[in-house]
Amino acid sequence: xxxxxxxxxxxxxxxxxxxxxxxxxxxxxxxxxxxxxxxxxxxxxxxxxxxxxxxxxxxxxxxxxxxxxxxxxxxxxxxxxxxxxxxxxxxxxxxxxxxxxxxxxxxxxxxxxxxxxxxxxxxxxxxxxxxxxxxxxxxxxxxxxxxxxxxxxxxxxxxxxxxxxxxxxxxxxxxxxxxxxxxxxxxxxxxxxxxxxxxxxxxxxxxxxxxxxxxxxxxxxxxxxxxxxxxxxxxxxxxxxxxxxxxxxxxxxxxxxxxxxxxxxxx
Amino acid sequence: xxxxxxxxxxxxxxxxxxxxxxxxxxxxxxxxxxxxxxxxxxxxxxxxxxxxxxxxxxxxxxxxxxxxxxxxxxxxxxxxxxxxxxxxxxxxxxxxxxxxxxxxxxxxxxxxxxxxxxxxxxxxxxxxxxxxxxxxxxxxxxxxxxxxxxxxxxxxxxxxxxxxxxxxxxxxxxxxxxxxxxxxxxxxxxxxxxxxxxxxxxxxxxxxxxxxxxxxxxxxxxxxxxxxxxxxxxxxxxxxxxxxxxxxxxxxxxxxxxxxxxxxxxxxxxxxxxxxxxxxxxxxxx
Numbered sequence: 001x002x003x004x005x006x007x008x009x010x011x012x013x014x015x016x017x018x019x020x021x022x023x024x025x026x027x028x029x030x031x032x033x034x035x036x037x038x039x040x041x042x043x044x045x046x047x048x049x050x051x052x053x054x055x056x057x058x059x060x061x062x063x064x065x066x067x068x069x070x071x072x073x074x075x076x077x078x079x080x081x082x083x084x085x086x087x088x089x090x091x092x093x094x095x096x097x098x099x100x101x102x103x104x105x106x107x108x109x110x111x112x113x114x115x116x117x118x119x120x121x122x123x124x125x126x127x128x129x130x131x132x133x134x135x136x137x138x139x140x141x142x143x144x145x146x147x148x149x150x151x152x153x154x155x156x157x158x159x160x161x162x163x164x165x166x167x168x169x170x171x172x173x174x175x176x177x178x179x180x181x182x183x184x185x186x187x188x189x190x191x192x193x194x195x196x197x198x199x200x201x202x203x204x205x206x207x208x209x210x211x212x213x214x215x216x217x218x219x220x221x222x223x224x225x226x227x228x229x230x231x232x233x234x235x236x237x238x239x240x241x242x243x244x245x246x247x248x249x250x251x252x253x254x255x256x257x258x259x260x261x262x263x264x265x266x267x
Numbered sequence: 268x269x270x271x272x273x274x275x276x277x278x279x280x281x282x283x284x285x286x287x288x289x290x291x292x293x294x295x296x297x298x299x300x301x302x303x304x305x306x307x308x309x310x311x312x313x314x315x316x317x318x319x320x321x322x323x324x325x326x327x328x329x330x331x332x333x334x335x336x337x338x339x340x341x342x343x344x345x346x347x348x349x350x351x352x353x354x355x356x357x358x359x360x361x362x363x364x365x366x367x368x369x370x371x372x373x374x375x376x377x378x379x380x381x382x383x384x385x386x387x388x389x390x391x392x393x394x395x396x397x398x399x400x401x402x403x404x405x406x407x408x409x410x411x412x413x414x415x416x417x418x419x420x421x422x423x424x425x426x427x428x429x430x431x432x433x434x435x436x437x438x439x440x441x442x443x444x445x446x447x448x449x450x451x452x453x454x455x456x457x458x459x460x461x462x463x464x465x466x467x468x469x470x471x472x473x474x475x476x477x478x479x480x481x482x483x484x485x486x487x488x489x490x491x492x493x494x495x496x497x498x499x500x501x502x503x504x505x506x507x508x509x510x511x512x513x514x515x516x517x518x519x520x521x522x523x524x525x526x527x528x529x530x531x532x533x534x535x536x537x538x539x540x541x542x543x544x545x546x547x548x549x550x551x552x553x
Contacts, residue, residue, distance in 0.1 A: 066426055090429050098427040105424040119428045122329045122435070167428070 013075065014175050014213055015040040015063050020072030022058045031070050032058050036239040038232070040175070045201045046215040047228030049259045054234045056217035057101060060177045063215070064096050065089060094123060097173035101180045104164020106152040112163045113139065113148040116170045123171070135170060141206045142166045142196075158189045165196075169206065175213040176200065182223060194223050221259045233259075307534060314512040318441060321433045333439060340443020344405040345450050351404070352451045355396055356458025364388065364459055365466020368479075372472045380474070381482025388459050389491060390550060395543065397451040398502035401444060402535050406510040409440060410531045413514025414524040422515065437511045445503030452499045490553055498546050502539050509535045 017038045024032040032055030040046060040063075050056045061067040065074070065081045074081045076092045084092070106115050116135040120126065126134075139145045142162050152160050161181060168176060178197070182190050196204075200212045218224060221231075231242040235255050242248055248256075364384060371377055413436060416422055425432045464479050513531035 061423075064427065066423065093427075093429045100420065100424060100427075105420040107421055107424070108419070118332065119430065121332045122428075122430050125329055125331050127331070171428075 013039045013041050014077060015215075016073075016075040016078075017063065017069075018073045020062065020074060021070035022055055022062045023067065023070050024055065025058055031237065033234055033237050033239060036072070038063075038239065038241070040213065040215060042213060043201070043211045044213055045227065045229040046232065047221065047224040047230070048215065048217045048232045048234065049221045049224075049256070050217065050219065050234035051255070051258065052219050055237065056219075056234060057179050059234065060098065060179050060215070060217060064098050064177055065093060066098075094171055095174045097168035097171065097176040099161075099164050099168045099176070099178040099181055101183060103152070103157055103160040104167070106160055106163055106167070108152050111149050111151055112144055112155070112166075115152070115163060115167050119167065119171050135166075138166050138170050138206060141204075158185050161185065165193075169200075169212075172207055172210075173212070174210075175215070178214070178216045180217050180219060182218065182220070190223050194227055198227055219259060221256065310516055311509060311512050311534070311538075314516065315508050318433055318437055318508060318511075321431060322438055322441075325431065325434050325438075328434070333434065336435070336439035337442050340439050341447055341450075344401050344444050345447030348400060348404060348447070348451060349454065351400060352397065352455050353458055355400065356455045357462040359388070359392065359396065359455070360459040360462025360464075361466045363392070364463025365470070368463060368467040368474060369470055369472055372467070372474060377474055377478070378482065380479060381484075381486035384460060384463070384483055385486040385491065388463075389456055389487065389495065390546075391543070393452045393456040393459065394448070394495065394499050394502060395539070397448050397455050397499065398506065398539050399536070401448050401451065401503070402506050402532060402539075405444065405447075406506045406531060406535055407528050409507070409510035410514045410528040411524055413511055414519045414527055415521070417515055418519050418521050418524070432515065436515070437507070440511060441504055441507040443503075444507040445500040448503040448506075449496055449499040452495065488553075494546060494549065498542070501542055505538045505542065506535050509538060 015038070017036045020033075020036040020038075021031040022033040022036065024030040036059065048056060048059070058067060062069050062074070065076055077095065079088070079092065081089065081092075106112075107118070110118065113135060116138060117128075117131045120131050120134055121128075124130075136145075139148050142165065144159070144163055144166055147155060147159060147163075152163065155163070165178075165181070182193055185193065197214060197216070200207060201214050203209045203211045216224065216228070225245070225248065228248075229244060231244070231248045233240040233242060233253065233255055235253070240253075242251055364387075367383060367387075368377075368380055371380055371383070416436070422432050422436075425435060460483065464474075464476060467474055467479075510531045513527045513534070519527060
C-alpha cells in the first residue's frame with residue numbers, strides 16, 4: 001500500500017526540483033532558468049520575484065508538470081514526474097491549481113459559470129445541479145455571482161483574473177500556483193487579492209478550512225513583502241533563494257530595488 | 268534618374284545552373300515541397316493515431332461534457348447546413364440528373380438511367396459535394412477556432428485543468444463531422460434524385476416514376492450502402508483531423524491563422540480525393 005502525502009507531510013515536499021533547467025518559450029533550444037534547486041513544503045507561501053521575460057511563467061509550468069525541463073529531476077507530492085503514467089499524473093495535477101497571467105486564459109466561448117463548471121463536470125461527471133451547488137459558493141465568495149453568465153470577452157481584466165482564480169480553486173487544490181496575478185490591477189483590487197490569498201494560506205472556509213500552499217510569481221515585490229513567508233528571485237537565468245521575511249529585509253541585491261520600482265515605472 | 272547621380276544598379280545574379288542547364292533553385296524548391304509534404308503526412312498520421320488512442324482509452328469518459336459537444340458539432344455541421352445542402356441537391360438534380368435523363372430518353376437509353384444515377388450521384392458526387400460544403404463551412408472555422416485557442420493559451424489552460432485537449436476539442440469534431448457528412452450525403456442524394464425526376468417530368472420525358480425508382484433500386488447493391496457510410500464517415504474524419512491538426516499542431520501567431528486555414532483546405536481536399544480514388548478502385552473490383 002502506497003503511503004499518502006498526508007502521512008509524510010513533514011518528510012515529503014509538495015514540489016521538489018533538483019538541478020532543473022527550464023526551457024525557454026521562444027527558443028526551445030535555450031534554457032530560460034538553469035540549476036533550480038527548490039523544495040516547497042506543505043503550507044508554505046512562496047513569492048518568486050523576477051523581471052518581465054525572465055522565465056517566471058515557464059518555471060511555474062515546469063513546477064506544475066505542464067512543461068518538460070531541459071535537465072534535472074522534478075517531484076510532485078513526492079513522486080518523480082518523469083516516471084508517472086498519464087493517469088497517475090492526472091491525479092496529482094488535480095491537486096495543483098494554476099492561475100495564468102494576463103486575464104487568466106479563460107475559455108472565451110464559455111461564460112464565467114461554465115468556465116468554473118467545466119473542470120468539475122469533466123472530472124467528476126456530475127449532474128448540472130450538483131455542479132451548480134459546487135460553483136455557487138465560489139462565485140459568491142469571489143464576488144462574481146452577478147457576472148456569472150457573461151463571457152470573458154465582455155469583462156475587464158481584473159474580473160477575468162478573479163474568474164481565473166475561481167476556476168483554479170473550484171477543484172479545491174492543495175497547492176496554488178499564481179503567475180503574476182496582480183499585473184495591471186488597481187490598488188483596491190491588489191488589496192483584495194493579497195487579503196484573499198492570505199486567507200487561503202491560513203485556511204479559508206471555501207477550501208473547507210484547509211490551508212493552501214501558495215506559490216506566487218511577481219515583478220513587483222511591494223505588495224508581497226509582508227505576506228510571503230519564503231522568497232526567491234530569478235536573476236539573469238539563475239535561481240536565487242533568499243529565505244524568509246528577515247532574510248528579504250537584509251538582502252541588498254540590486255534586483256530587489258528594481259523589483260520594487262517595477263510597478264511605478266509600468267504605470 | 269536623369270541627372271547622373273543614379274544609385275548603383277545591382278548586378279543581376281544569374282541563377283546557378285547544374286550540368287543539364289536547370290537552375291539549382293528549382294530542385295531546391297521541389298525538395299523543399301517534398302520534405303514539407305512528408306512532414307505534414309507524418310504529422311497528420313501521428314495526430315490521427317493519438318486521436319484514435321484517446322477515442323479508445325477515453326471512451327465514455329466525462330460523457331456529460333463530451334456528449335453535448337458531439338451533439339453541438341452534429342447540429343453545427345449537419346442541421347445548420349441543411350438549407351445549403353437542399354439548395355445544392357435541387358441544383359444538382361435539375362442541372363445534371365434532369366439533363367442526363369432527358370438525354371438518355373432522347374437516344375432511347377432510358378434503361379441506363381438507374382446505373383448512371385447510382386454511379387454518378389450515390390457513389391461520387393453526393394459524398395464529395397457534402398464533404399466540400401462541410402469543409403468550406405466547418406473545416407475552415409475549426410482551424411480558426413483551434414488556432415486562436417492555441418494562440419491565446421486556452422489549450423495550455425485545458426492541460427492545467429487536467430483536461431485532455433484532444434478529448435475535449437478534437438474528438439467531438441471527429442465524431443460530429445463524420446455523422447454530419449454521412450447524413451448530409453443521404454439528404455443530398457435523395458433531394459438530387461427527386462429533383463432530377465421533377466426536371467424530367469417538367470420536360471415531358473416518357474419515364475414513369477415507378478420505372479425510374481425501380482431502375483435506381485436495381486442498380487443499387489448492399490455494398491453501395493456500406494461503402495457510402497464508410498466513405499462519408501472517412502471524409503468527416505479526414506476533414507476534422509486535418510483541420511484540428513493545422514489549428515493545434517504548433518503554437519500559431521494570430522497573423523498565421525489565415526495561411527494555416529488555406530493549408531488545411533488544400534490538405535483536406537487532396538486527402539479526400541485520394542481516398543475517393545481508393546473507393547473507386549474498390550467499386551471497380553466489386
